[in-house]
Amino acid sequence: MKQELRLSGSGGQGLILAGIILAEAALLDGKLAIQSQSYGPEARGGSSKSEVMISDEEIYFPKVTKPNLVLVMSQEAAKKYVDDLSDAGVLVTDSLFVKDLPTSFKGKVYELPITHTAKTELGKALFANIIALGSIVKLTGLVTEASIIKAVLNRVPKGTEEVNEKAIKLGMSLIK
Amino acid sequence: MSRILLLQGNQAVVEGAIAAGCKFFGGYPITPSTEIAEDLAKKLPKIGGKFIQMEDEIASIGAVIGASLTGKKVMTATSGPGFSLKQELLGYACIAEIPIVIVNVQRVGPSTGQPTSPSQGDIMQARWGTHGDHWLIALTPGSVPECFELTIRAYALSEKYRVPVILLMDEVIGHMREKIELPDNYDEIPQPERKQPTCKPEDFKAYATDESLVPAMPPFGSGYRWHVTGLVHDETGFPKGTPAATVESTNRLHDKLYNNLDDIVEVENFKMDDAEYAVVAFGGAARAVYEAVNMARAEGIKVGLVRPITIWPFAEKQMKALAGKVKHIMVHELNYGQYVEEVQRVVAGKVPVTSYGVYNNEPATPEELLEKIKETFK
Known part of the structure; x- marks a missing residue:
């Protein structure tokens, strides 16, 4: 079964990296994965989306068309990137930024304090992407906990392993 | 032994270039090809290669042509706007028969167009972008593993036929990340060798050929002296203005590729x-x-x-x-x-x-x- 995910927000939130880490975790589990992205010409700000597809079989078309889960970490992303999410899918929002939920979507919504948790528990908003990954993995079981931790640790700067592992666990704990 | 990685198409091109023995990159970064320059800047110095960011796109193709004349395998990478600027020297590399690999990760054009959006609008430019009758090779990968394989093939064809090879990519393939299995070391990947002269330096005629129609190409500094020009030339390498010289040169540049389509076309x-x-x-x-x-x-x-x-x-x-x-x-x-x-x-x-x-x-x-x-x- 092919699983399609879209991680969206604004440039600088680390969502492309989060997509890469999720895809690498899937490879560690022995699955196939494709990650792609689109962004505007700006280096920071502007809308950003990172898409990940995970499957046991070959994936040809690299763009998400029928997402199973969409993460939105900005109000603009909530307007732009949720249209093709069917009511059978899952919407995850960062409750610090997304005040108005898209009215068209009638499925399951998780409003999570992702960036708020990063700031209060870890002192920095920049861990929000890793916290979001923890929540998504807990919610979907798409990749194993061991693989997501390994994939995160492969990608983060030396000396930040402990705090990043904590960020994953914090993200998981947001899903009750 | 091999390793499994999640790489962008652009990064797989870098691995292919290194595997094929590329030792020189002259470039000017441009979206959506920038990762090629970025990764080669990190990797080439560690393997005895050189990375130069030139002042513009024209200078960067000039630099790779010069480096190729010294016997190096070379690369430059760009996108549409830069590929437009490179056209004059691309023609020079065609007529002077200098092996170079040019990557064009296409984006929406013309002109600045849509810098971050995918397109395949440079198909005809790759064929006819430079002026005059000329022939070259363009390859288009359809996956990340194929970016690696076709980059290696681009060098093999470029060296074998002494012709510019364009790796004509698009933003979809350049930027998507996909699973790729790479060998741990590249020692066993066959390295294409440029044909070398068998005569003494004093008897050397730079553009004399055998039945392959591809002349030998000794590196500059090896003792073999020759003249490189964008003018139509005869087998000595010096300009020749006769109708017969033009016909002979034009036919050979065509035939050296078109006699070998089964080897080239995939x-x-x-x-x-x-x-x-x-x-x-x-x-x-x-x-x-x-x-x-x-x-x-x-x-x-x-x-x-x-x-x-x-x-x-x-x-x-x-x-x-x-x-x-x-x-x-x-x-x-x-x-x-x-x-x-x-x-x-x-x-x-x-x-x-x-x-x-x-x-x-x-x-x-x-x-x-x-x-x-x-x-x-x-």
Whole structure:
């Protein structure tokens, strides 16, 4: 079964990296994965989306068309990137930024304090992407906990392993 | 031993270049090719290579031509706006027969266009961008592993035929990340060797050839002296203005490639064995077609995909054969319709050829293609 995910927000939130880490975790589990992205010409700000597809079989078309889960970490992303999410899918929002939920979507919504948790528990908003990954993995079981931790640790700067592992666990704990 | 990685197409090109023995990159970064320059800047110095960021795109192709003359395998990478600037020296490399590999990760044009959006609008530019009769090779990868393989092949062809090879990518393939398995070390990858003269330096004629029509190319500094020029020249390498010299030079530059099309032209057939209809597509555009073909077959439409891997020289023999096999051909490309004109030329009315060009900043989805397949092949 092919699983399609879209991680969206604004440039600088680390969502492309989060997509890469999720895809690498899937490879560690022995699955196939494709990650792609689109962004505007700006280096920071502007809308950003990172898409990940995970499957046991070959994936040809690299763009998400029928997402199973969409993460939105900005109000603009909530307007732009949720249209093709069917009511059978899952919407995850960062409750610090997304005040108005898209009215068209009638499925399951998780409003999570992702960036708020990063700031209060870890002192920095920049861990929000890793916290979001923890929540998504807990919610979907798409990749194993061991693989997501390994994939995160492969990608983060030396000396930040402990705090990043904590960020994953914090993200998981947001899903009750 | 090998390693499994998640790499972008652009990064796989870098690995392919290193594996093939590339030791020089002269470039000027531009979206969506920048990762090639970025990664080679990190990696080349560690393996005894040189990375130079030149002052502009023209200077960067000049630098790689110069480095190639010293015997190095070289690369430059760019996108449409930069590829436009490189055209003059691309012609120089054609007539002076200097092996170079140029990557063009296409984006929406013309001019600055849409810098971060995918396109395949440089198909004809790759063929005819520089002026005058000239021939070269262009290859188009359709996956991240193929970026690695085709980069190695680009060097093999460039060195063997002393010709510029364009790795004609698109943003879809350049920027997507996909699983790739790479050897732990590249020592066992065959390194293409440039043909060397067997005569003494004083007897050396720079453009004298054997039946391969490809002259030997000793590196500058090796004791063999020769003259390099963009003027039409004879076998000595010095300019010659006679009608006969022009005819001989032009014919040889054509024939050295076109006598070897079976070696150069590669086409993938997907579910074509029993196909009654064919979609022709390449690079990033082909990715949706694989899926659309499977969906259409589930509905009983016998359609397959023909994917040119070598874009230039044109797969003339393969397209002629296709016209004798299927009832209708649809050409899908991420532009208003360029490659389709070559297909139509060769098919010459034998079967209908329909163009499905997409130029809205996004690749067509499998669902859109399925609709088009049903509408076209009814």
